[in-house]
Each structure stands twice: as structure tokens, then as C-alpha cells.
Amino acid sequence: MNRVLTDEVSECIGAELQLAGWIHHVRPLSQVTFVILRDRSGVAQVVVEDMELREWLAGLHAESVVEVIGIAKAEDRAPRGVEVHASSIRLVSASTADPPIELRRRVLKEQLPRLLDHAAVAVRHPSKRAIFAISAAAVAGFRRTLDALDFTEINTPKILGTATESGANVFTLDYFGRPAYLAQSPQFYKQMMVGAFERVYETGPVFRAEPHDTARHLAEYVSLDAELGFIRDYGDVMTVVRHAVAGMVDEIRREAAAAVELLGVEMPEVPDVVPAIDFGVGQQMIEDATGESVVGEPDLAPAHERWLGEWAQRESGCDFVFVTGYPLSKRPFYTHPDPDRPDRSNSFDLLFRGLELATGGQRLHRLEDYLVALQSRSLDADAFESYLEAFRYGMPPHGGFAIGLERFVARLIEASNVREATLFPRDIQRLAP
Amino acid sequence: MNRVLTDEVSECIGAELQLAGWIHHVRPLSQVTFVILRDRSGVAQVVVEDMELREWLAGLHAESVVEVIGIAKAEDRAPRGVEVHASSIRLVSASTADPPIELRRRVLKEQLPRLLDHAAVAVRHPSKRAIFAISAAAVAGFRRTLDALDFTEINTPKILGTATESGANVFTLDYFGRPAYLAQSPQFYKQMMVGAFERVYETGPVFRAEPHDTARHLAEYVSLDAELGFIRDYGDVMTVVRHAVAGMVDEIRREAAAAVELLGVEMPEVPDVVPAIDFGVGQQMIEDATGESVVGEPDLAPAHERWLGEWAQRESGCDFVFVTGYPLSKRPFYTHPDPDRPDRSNSFDLLFRGLELATGGQRLHRLEDYLVALQSRSLDADAFESYLEAFRYGMPPHGGFAIGLERFVARLIEASNVREATLFPRDIQRLAP
Numbered sequence: 085m086n087r088v089l090t091d092e093v094s095e096c097i098g099a100e101l102q103l104a105g106w107i108h109h110v111r112p113l114s115q116v117t118f119v120i121l122r123d124r125s126g127v128a129q130v131v132v133e134d135m136e137l138r139e140w141l142a143g144l145h146a147e148s149v150v151e152v153i154g155i156a157k158a159e160d161r162a163p164r165g166v167e168v169h170a171s172s173i174r175l176v177s178a179s180t181a182d183p184p185i186e187l188r189r190r191v192l193k194e195q196l197p198r199l200l201d202h203a204a205v206a207v208r209h210p211s212k213r214a215i216f217a218i219s220a221a222a223v224a225g226f227r228r229t230l231d232a233l234d235f236t237e238i239n240t241p242k243i244l245g246t247a248t249e250s251g252a253n254v255f256t257l258d259y260f261g262r263p264a265y266l267a268q269s270p271q272f273y274k275q276m277m278v279g280a281f282e283r284v285y286e287t288g289p290v291f292r293a294e295p296h297d298t299a300r301h302l303a304e305y306v307s308l309d310a311e312l313g314f315i316r317d318y319g320d321v322m323t324v325v326r327h328a329v330a331g332m333v334d335e336i337r338r339e340a341a342a343a344v345e346l347l348g349v350e351m352p353e354v355p356d357v358v359p360a361i362d363f364g365v366g367q368q369m370i371e372d373a374t375g376e377s378v379v380g381e382p383d384l385a386p387a388h389e390r391w392l393g394e395w396a397q398r399e400s401g402c403d404f405v406f407v408t409g410y411p412l413s414k415r416p417f418y419t420h421p422d423p424d425r426p427d428r429s430n431s432f433d434l435l436f437r438g439l440e441l442a443t444g445g446q447r448l449h450r451l452e453d454y455l456v457a458l459q460s461r462s463l464d465a466d467a468f469e470s471y472l473e474a475f476r477y478g479m480p481p482h483g484g485f486a487i488g489l490e491r492f493v494a495r496l497i498e499a500s501n502v503r504e505a506t507l508f509p510r511d512i513q514r515l516a517p
Numbered sequence: 518m519n520r521v522l523t524d525e526v527s528e529c530i531g532a533e534l535q536l537a538g539w540i541h542h543v544r545p546l547s548q549v550t551f552v553i554l555r556d557r558s559g560v561a562q563v564v565v566e567d568m569e570l571r572e573w574l575a576g577l578h579a580e581s582v583v584e585v586i587g588i589a590k591a592e593d594r595a596p597r598g599v600e601v602h603a604s605s606i607r608l609v610s611a612s613t614a615d616p617p618i619e620l621r622r623r624v625l626k627e628q629l630p631r632l633l634d635h636a637a638v639a640v641r642h643p644s645k646r647a648i649f650a651i652s653a654a655a656v657a658g659f660r661r662t663l664d665a666l667d668f669t670e671i672n673t674p675k676i677l678g679t680a681t682e683s684g685a686n687v688f689t690l691d692y693f694g695r696p697a698y699l700a701q702s703p704q705f706y707k708q709m710m711v712g713a714f715e716r717v718y719e720t721g722p723v724f725r726a727e728p729h730d731t732a733r734h735l736a737e738y739v740s741l742d743a744e745l746g747f748i749r750d751y752g753d754v755m756t757v758v759r760h761a762v763a764g765m766v767d768e769i770r771r772e773a774a775a776a777v778e779l780l781g782v783e784m785p786e787v788p789d790v791v792p793a794i795d796f797g798v799g800q801q802m803i804e805d806a807t808g809e810s811v812v813g814e815p816d817l818a819p820a821h822e823r824w825l826g827e828w829a830q831r832e833s834g835c836d837f838v839f840v841t842g843y844p845l846s847k848r849p850f851y852t853h854p855d856p857d858r859p860d861r862s863n864s865f866d867l868l869f870r871g872l873e874l875a876t877g878g879q880r881l882h883r884l885e886d887y888l889v890a891l892q893s894r895s896l897d898a899d900a901f902e903s904y905l906e907a908f909r910y911g912m913p914p915h916g917g918f919a920i921g922l923e924r925f926v927a928r929l930i931e932a933s934n935v936r937e938a939t940l941f942p943r944d945i946q947r948l949a950p
Binding site: 087104106107123124145147148149176177178179180181183202204205207208212213216217219220223224227231234236237238239240241242243244245246255256257258259260262264266273276277279280281282283288289291293295303304306314449450451470471473474476477478479480481489507508509510512515516517 | 520537539540556557578579580581582609610611612613614616635637638640641645646649650652653656657660664667669670671672673674675676677678679688689690691692693695697699706709710712713714715716721722724726728736737739747882883884903904906907909910911912913914922940941942943945948949950
């Protein structure tokens, strides 16, 4: 007999069928025992009347893996209006103890550290699985959108010979006896590949030796990176960011609809034109509204990002807002200045419900501009030689952006900690499981 | 005026249009100068008659980025039967020197080390770009196939607290003052996630501190990993491998057709049933045919894999062959033994044209089997605690496989070195660019 998934049982009423999955919960009543069986598609209610079978079930630990053979019957009070009356249950693989997470609860009651200590068990819970179904759909939507825009997917090295991009917060490793570094981003490589493919993207891990133990920082996360050449200005980059985010949201709606419903996620609308506000104008608005002295600060504090997020919501009914023209001094050396305001940059952040979701902008593309930019920051051009080679031999105006996957998903599901959207988070404390 | 791509010019005959791209080659004749302009879609022939423009062109280095405005005219002798008669050419970004790779040649003449030293330039060549178009299509085909089979994409950590899988060839890093290790594969995590999603895959970097400087080993490569639960035996895993490889081949045919043609790649057929041969039977055949003493050896040498590849080609006309039932002693501790032959394993390799392309098999799924397997290999179960937790709480029979992306592409394009299919290879010598 072929296995049927729990979400297919309602199409099989009256038929004998075989289910397989985990014993999510056993509830013995006076006359029958109800077993909630969980598989990758959901849960099904199994009814057991046979006394011997009921006694045997009482001795099993939750999470044991079983095969059930029975008849599907309509039952209004059961999940999806159907239950399976079991004729036999076969033990496939026994759980050897009661699990450290009470998976049977509709809402898990354990605190985050305990859930993360037992992540391999906790993620079996439907509410946890739903988060990672959303995460997978988000990545797929990003790729699908950029594929349609003629981008080429690339794979760039994560082990680097020089810790060049910022110098700080870099992990060092022993590379056959010499030092090497883990990539903090594919930034240099994706720019170099504009010279070959014009439009590239990469979805992969990046590494930050982030010493701050906060709710929104991880030492390893998934970065959705893109870079494109032959742009007029950074507006072209913002257009692609908008497409990418809209594609992610669409794919989640389409491919993770059950997860969205289970978690009660309020999906955002991505308008054709996302509101944008200049950094300095935004600061002035915040200062005028709050009385706080903000104008002249080189960056936005999280509270200011939240203020601008609420402003965009109020003014445009939009969950997203671009902040443009950040001070050049706070952006990396490869950032293109605003030709009209040399202390400002052609860069942006995209805020999603008041949280920085993506960072991007136009990059320098002329070798001589790089040499000046490096010198003005007292950086040694020799250390950047293999990067600069791409600019020595002709590079078009280009720009790009990066979206932090876990941060996006966490904000979407209203998690208070980015670790909730990470299967096995890494931070200054946590290196296992 | 909007930019037109070079592969769209033939649809614009008679029209004025704008091209943008790199100066691939300049060929001055007595009356005109031909410019081969390259963009992400290919190359176009640009004809320049204006003397001032011709003199200016003569002073430009190859790889300078330009915008061309001109009229498209039919011309049988030009690529795609069309050329653009330029009225103006604007310099967008100058190449500052002659490039270190002679990109204008149809076939690059530089040796591999030089090509890799200047990878950011070399990959601009159409033949190199074609390789990575094939690579991108292969990954997309893998994902598309597994998505259709109800697999969930996961992202697992690359930084690990314990160097557990084999102990050897692991990179060590400094993780906030304590030692940590780079993942050699997502093996443990993908198995753990079978407990939550039943069917998972991951496409991402893996790291091997491979001390051998060979044509087929890399210190970092892209692994296409999958794992699935509720299997009957490892035949179910082989079925998914076949689907995955067929999906990769289909996607390359569909999405990288121009690259396949340019490189003259002979695409393989993936039959519905890929031939399979038992490890011991294969050894006996090799011994009978070659006189070499092979039976009883614990593994196949590369020459033996080639022999079996030729055998499959001869007997079945097939580029692929499964070798099954490898000795248990040469497989990792989590490998499931063959119940009928305890010294053999429920594992397989998939050979593609005589080269190991994928490795996989059934895994142990019962906690007690793991404890025995670890003990028999003198491994400390405590070091594996976070992995074993998944098995403590009920895991179904499962198995999986991994495909090395670069190795597959290299074999497909008949590259003699896997580095040719790697944008920026990492090996014991090479850490840049």
C-alpha cells in the first residue's frame, strides 16, 4: 500500500489508506485513544479502538515514528473534517524518551535558549516549520525574480586571502598553515563579476565576528546579494531591490500560504513605487517631531529607523521606505559619492516596518576613483590588488544590494529575535547544535 | 535612447539603436575599422568609417567600456548576419592597460595558472562565461527538480563547534577565542532536518583542507545535498539522484543552450533506469578483463571508475552508472549496512563518464545503531550529542546524497581540471583572487 500524506486524507474518505509519521500527541479517552500523527504536510487525527493497541500506544514516547493503516471517515470535529480509524499501527522507529520540547502544544511554551539548544527537535513543531517554509519561499522568490531580469547566479569563495572589506569583525582561520579569513559578504566578487556577466546574484552564507550579543545580529547568516552594471544611477538599483522584495513576498504568498495562515502573518503590499526619503530630510523630520537633536549625526539609530517606518506607514500606508543619500563617511570605500553633494553617497537603505532590510547603492567604477578613495581612508591599495584588477580593465557604472534573509523573515513574522528565523544560529555564545 | 543587447540587433535592421559593452577587439582596415563589442548576451560587429573616431579608437585599450549609437544593417559576413554602422561612440569607462589575458582570441591561449591569477578578466571571455552559465543552470535544475518532489530548501551552519564528521582535512578557525571548524558537508544537519521536513536539500559551499594538489580536488566547492525520510531502501535515494541529474541536464539544455553550443558540449541522456552494478561484481569484472588484482580492495581507484564508465557506455550506451554496496569499512559511520551482507553498505556512487559524480546511500536511523557504530570506530558519542539528539526522538529510515557541482560541470565540458569550472578556486596553493 502506498503512503498517503496527512493533507491528502480528506480526499480519501471511505478508503483504506496508510499514513506514516511522528506521534505528535496521544490522548486516551474512556472508549478510544486519539493519536495526532504528524508528517511533512501537517497532522491527522487517528482513532484507535482496539484495547491491545491502545495499551501499546500508552507505552510509546511522543515522537516515535509509526505507520498507520486505517479507514478515512468524515468527522466534523477532527482537523480538516476527517479522521482515520486505525486497524493496525506499526512501530518504525521508537523515540527513546520524552522529548525536551513539548511539541504537542499549539504554542510552544519553552523559552528561546531552550528551543535553540534543542533546535533539531523544536523545528519539528508546525509553527517552527512554518517559519522555514517562509524562509525557503523567500529565497526562491529572490532567485526567480532575478533570473527573470537576466541575472546570472554565481558562487564566490568564502575563504579569502585578505581581510579587506572592513578589517573588523572578521573570522580568521588556519589555511594550510597561513592565515585566511571568512567572507563578510560577496561584495568584491560580485562587483568583479559585473565585468563578465553584467548582472549577478548569490544566495549564500556570510560571516561576521559580531561581538555584540543582540536580538538582531548573527555571526553567520544568509545574504541575498545582487549587483548590476550599466546603471544610470542608484535609482536603477532601487528598482531591482523593489522587484526582488516584491518577488519574495509573492513567492511566500504562493508557496508558503499554509505557513502564512498558521502563523497569522500579515503580508505586506509592495507598491510599484516605494516611498523614498533623503537621509538629511528624514533627520530634520525626526528632529522637528521629537525635539531630539538628530540632524548632523552620521547614521540613523534603530529608534530613528522605526520613526521613519511609522512615518511611511502614516503618509503612504506603506510597510517599506527607502532612505537615500547616507553620509559618505559612514559607507564603505567603494561607495559612489553623490556628484552634487560630495559628503553624501549614492546609497540607500530599505526599511521594512522600521527595520533595515537591505543596504545598497552605486559603487565606484573607475580605477583612479578607487585609488583616491583607498588613500583617503589610509587603506593600502596593494592589499586590494586582485579586486582592483577588475577596474583596471574597464568596468561600467554599477551598483547592487544585499538583503539579510533571517532579518527579513524575522520582521515578517514579528519575531522579537532574529534567531527565531535561523535553523541553527551562530553568535558569540552559541556554536551548537 | 534605450540600450539594445547585442543578441537583439538582428531584430532591429534599419533602425538606429544604442549598444553598450566592452571593446572586445578593434580591427583597423584601410577604409573602415571593425569593433567587436561584447555585452552579457554576446558580441556584435560595429563598423566605424569616421576618421576621427577611428583614430580615437586606435588609442583605446581593449576592455574599455563604451556606448555606441548607430544603424543596424544586414551583413552576411558579420556575426548573426548583422552589423552596426556607428555614428557615435562614447567612452564610459577606460581600460587603463592592455588586459593580461588576450580575450579577443576565439580560444584562449594562456595556461590555467595565468587564467586563474587573472580570473576576474579571464571569465569575461565567452568560452569562460559559457561554463558558468552551465553551472548556474545545473544548480537551478537541481533545485527545480527537488522543489517539485516536495523537498524543502534549508540553510545550515558552516561554522561548527566540533570537527566531527571525519576529523581529518578540517579547517580550524578562531571563534571568539575558541576553536571552531568549517563544515565539510551539511551531512549531520540535513539528516537532523529529516525529522522536521522529511525531505530537504541545500546548495552551498563546503570546505575540505585537502592537502593533495590534484586536478579534481578543491578546498572549497559547491555541494548539492539532499536527504529524504520514509525510504524503503537506498533504491529510493537512487531514484531521486536520477531525477536530480536529469533535471540538471534538462535545465542546462533549456537555459544554457547557447553555452552548450559554443562549447560544443555533448549533453548526456539520462535514462529512466540508470544501470547499476554491485561493487564486488564490478571488481570481479575488472579483474577478469584486465588481469589486475582488484577483488577484495576496499575502494575503487580512478582507473577502475573509468573502466566501469566505459563498460556502462559499451553495455547500455549510458553515460551514467551506479556502483552499489561499497564495503562498510570505507564509508562513514552513519552508513547503513546491507542487512544481508553486514560487511557491505546500503550505499552507492554515481559515476558520470567514469568519474564519481555523486555519493549517497541509506543512513542509520536508530539511536542504538549509532551508539554501536560510533563505539566500533572508537569515536566518542558525547562529541556527537547534538547530532544524536535527532535520533533519540524518533527518526524514520532515510538516506541522501551529495553532488559536487564543479566536478559535474568539469566532466560535462571535458575540462581536464576541476578548477576550470570554478570561478575563484581555492586549493593548497591558491587563496587569491
